[in-house]
Amino acid sequence: MAKSKVWFAAAGATNWTESTICKAKDLFYAAGLNKCIAKDDAVAIKVHCGEWNRTACLRPEFVAAIVEEVKACGGRPFVTDSTTLTYHLFNNRCTGQMELEGANRHGLNLASLGAPFIIHDGFFGEDDLRIDIPEGNILKETYVGRGLYEADACINLAHAKGHPITAFGGCIKNFGIGGQSKRGKYQTHLAFWGDPSDQIGYPKVNKSACKGTACPYAKMCEDSCPDEAIKVGAAGVEIDFKKCALCYSCQVTCMFTGMGGIGFRDDYFPLAQIAMSDACLGVMKTFKPGKVGYMSYAFDIAPECDCFPWNGNYVAPDVGVLASMDPVAIDTAACDLIDKAPIGPNSRAQELGLQPGQDKFKAVNAFTPRIQLKAGEKIGMGSMDYELIEYEPELNPENISKWQVRKTPMTVHPMRQVFKRHHLAREFEFHRAPIAGWLKDWKSFDPTA
Secondary structure, eight states: OOOEEEEEEESOOSSGGGSHHHHHHHHHHHTTGGGGOOTTOEEEEEOOOOOTTOOSSOOHHHHHHHHHHHHHTTOEEEEEEOOOOOOSTTOSOSSHHHHHHHHHHTTOSHHHHSSOEEETTOSSSOOEEEEEOTTOSSOSEEEEEHHHHTOSEEEEEEEOEEETTTEEESHHHHHHTTTBOHHHHHHHTTTTOSOGGGOSSSOEEOTTTOOGGGSTTHHHHHHTOTTOOEEEETTEEEEOTTTOOOOSHHHHHHHHHTOOSEEOOTTHHHHHHHHHHHHHHHHHTTSOTTOEEEEEEEOSBOSSOTTSSSOOOOSBOOOEEEEESOHHHHHHHHHHHHHHSOOOTTSHHHHTTOOTTSOHHHHHHSSOTHHHHHHHHHTTSOOSOEEEEEOOOOOSHHHHHHTSSOSSOTTTTTHHHHHHHOOTTTSSOOOOOOSTTHHHHGGGGOTTO
């Protein structure tokens, strides 16, 4: 069986053709993503819009670059994300209105992108369709936002970064969580899977760390639960597991305060990865074969997800941009490249003493992200066995002009016409100090000389 192909352009630039924007556009065509799009297709560009106050999420220029090429292929693009569960007390993306406010703050809007930004599962995340996935490892159905379901084609445009629960977030997570409605997210979180007494994924109370009503965040803890399943008493927190729907809000709120009173069972995390891959397949099944392409920007590689309202120091320097028709292959390549990269200064990876080549996200987030990759491979989403095709743009006049906003250089038009009317550098005498002496006197301003 042939290996899946993943195109890769390394970060860094020394000339016009090596801009990340230019390389992303080149990879869009090299990987054949243009072939996903037919004339007048409604094309969803699925992104993670990022939490309020997060600065390490996808830059609007990275998204706009792909919008432009979807249009050039005859498609009608829209950029999209879904609402979230109430996964922490001040979550900004729980309703469509709040998410649009946050997306706009991140520059994800019609003015910046050249395409509308929409919430694909509706105002409260209730607009969805059930997708059967009998081949799923754990999930046998999932719920996909209607706006994503109704699109003719899709570009899964991911930001490669860490995740505290699934270890890594890339293209699989962009569909497996971000492609789900609220109902789909509960399903992927494994809500009500087994008896609550099993505690699979349900909040785990650390009684030695929970200070009860003496905790300064006790009121926030109670307020975090949309199902009113939490009561905080003098002896600690009490959770009614018959009410708990596993939205993560109490766990993440407590984690964000640094108190450590409520957390997760360790055996939940690998199961969450496997379920997420199942849900990703559910989104893939809503499109005809060949109508979904995958791209990943391995830039601003924070240890945690873009769901966080801040970001830690990056575990690795910028790696580059990847493109493929295989979601498992592209995420595998992204993880491999990030692992091979140097260690980010002052990062959690450096703090743990990691060396290049080690599994960064396993060390930082407790479990290897290869679990989700193997799970996806097992259900036919793609292959972890890939061929990495490294792309280096050639510097020549054609490539220099190819992705410029105007193909004709500005020196030709319109500035030559302006200079024929009056030359801004010649029509008046400039007043300056005499040149004599200044060819050497500048050295007196250099404190290192």
